[in-house]
Amino acid sequence: MQSSIWFQTLDESQLRLLAASDPLPKTADVAIIGAGMIGLATAYYLSLAGVSNLCILDRDTALAEASGANAGGLWFSQQSPELGPLAPLAKVSSRLYDELAVRFPAGIRRTGLLELGANEEWMHAALQAGFRAQRVDAAALRRLEPALTEQPAGAVFYPDDGQVHPAKLGAALVAHLKNSGVRFCLHTEVSSAGLHLETARGGIDAGVTVIASGAWTPIVTRALGWRPPIKPMRGQLLATPARSPFLRHTIVGPRYYYWQLAEGPIAGGGTVEDAGFERGTNPADLASIREEMNALLPALADAPTACAWSGFRPYCEDLKPVIGRVPGHDRLYVAAGHFKKGIMLAPVTGKILADLITTAQTDLPIGPLDPARFPGGRR
Numbered sequence: 001m002q003s004s005i006w007f008q009t010l011d012e013s014q015l016r017l018l019a020a021s022d023p024l025p026k027t028a029d030v031a032i033i034g035a036g037m038i039g040l041a042t043a044y045y046l047s048l049a050g051v052s053n054l055c056i057l058d059r060d061t062a063l064a065e066a067s068g069a070n071a072g073g074l075w076f077s078q079q080s081p082e083l084g085p086l087a088p089l090a091k092v093s094s095r096l097y098d099e100l101a102v103r104f105p106a107g108i109r110r111t112g113l114l115e116l117g118a119n120e121e122w123m124h125a126a127l128q129a130g131f132r133a134q135r136v137d138a139a140a141l142r143r144l145e146p147a148l149t150e151q152p153a154g155a156v157f158y159p160d161d162g163q164v165h166p167a168k169l170g171a172a173l174v175a176h177l178k179n180s181g182v183r184f185c186l187h188t189e190v191s192s193a194g195l196h197l198e199t200a201r202g203g204i205d206a207g208v209t210v211i212a213s214g215a216w217t218p219i220v221t222r223a224l225g226w227r228p229p230i231k232p233m234r235g236q237l238l239a240t241p242a243r244s245p246f247l248r249h250t251i252v253g254p255r256y257y258y259w260q261l262a263e264g265p266i267a268g269g270g271t272v273e274d275a276g277f278e279r280g281t282n283p284a285d286l287a288s289i290r291e292e293m294n295a296l297l298p299a300l301a302d303a304p305t306a307c308a309w310s311g312f313r314p315y316c317e318d319l320k321p322v323i324g325r326v327p328g329h330d331r332l333y334v335a336a337g338h339f340k341k342g343i344m345l346a347p348v349t350g351k352i353l354a355d356l357i358t359t360a361q362t363d364l365p366i367g368p369l370d371p372a373r374f375p376g377g378r379r
């Protein structure tokens, strides 16, 4: 399980939920490989669509990898320019997060985001995509976020962006899914994917299989003769001990980003490293995060770093996730490669998969995400 600040701010019952495993069933209507946020969201929307007899398999606990190691950023507006034609999916996901926030008390907060400096191009792209964004000058910035040093000349303000506590949302989803009869087979590595899955604990036959294995997806799909060009892109984050309310918004600085958890710690970072599956953090990167953090938020200069961690973003070479049917396999689906946006896009991804599996179609614009754009799987 992750050592991230998210797990350190869970209670014992939430930690137990994420690690509680069921016996492996012999069959499942739908088997999902991966208990990250994409696998959990897929199970949630499938169960809402009336699919029962669902089984989620993971070789570790739920949220053990990227989905428990991220920044929890719901930065739909600020990130929308990077999504380009996929911005409509971000809008749907944002709306689905509003619904989830009503159903699950999972720390989903629309705190607003301040991007320091003047990224006017992005601001206009966000506005054009129908998101709210506004330029604020230095005086307005000081009023909005008094904790910031006086140096920034201004910022772009995205009032609708916010944060989720991914481990609290994950634990709430697991509790709900378990109550709905979904089985969680954890510490169960899938060695052969398909409609018959081989695992270290035995075999299971599935009506439909969904591969939601994050950065490990090409390894899981290898035996199917198809490997999407997805690879790990490591990111490091750190957090201070808890303190009283201090930072009101998410702050995006020149190199890294920062936010305060509702539980008190200030967290930040977000390196992007092509370092393979090398786990851990390194002192030089953490020092660089602290240097910017202390410069922007001088009151933190004396605060120790209470914890630091890293995770593997599933990076797809064309920067778009791969969602849909595995080429050449009728009842096999894949949902992976969300890179920096897998938490944001988890609900819409789950909804797309549920639509495709239960009705063989979706109204959502998923053409650019089609796995068949990588026919031979290029790795």
Ligand SMILES: Cc1cc2nc3c(=O)[nH]c(=O)nc-3n(C[C@H](O)[C@H](O)[C@H](O)COP(=O)(O)OP(=O)(O)OC[C@H]3O[C@@H](n4cnc5c(N)ncnc54)[C@H](O)[C@@H]3O)c2cc1C
Pocket: 033, 034, 035, 036, 037, 038, 039, 057, 058, 059, 060, 061, 062, 063, 064, 065, 066, 067, 068, 069, 070, 071, 072, 073, 074, 188, 189, 190, 191, 212, 213, 214, 215, 216, 220, 234, 235, 236, 237, 270, 271, 310, 311, 312, 313, 314, 335, 336, 337, 338, 339, 340, 341, 342, 343, 344, 345
């Ligand atoms: C530092 C950092 C910051 C980030 N910040 C944000 C952010 O602010 N907002 C945002 O939207 N996104 C963010 N992300 C990205 C986001 O975390 C990912 O896109 C998302 O979590 C991917 O979810 P996933 O379920 O596809 O993958 P994962 O969470 O990695 O889950 C994959 C699961 O598959 C399991 N698995 C793999 N192989 C097998 C096998 N053979 N058998 C069984 N199980 C297997 C793994 O154990 C794992 O649990 C960040 C990521 C990092 C690392």
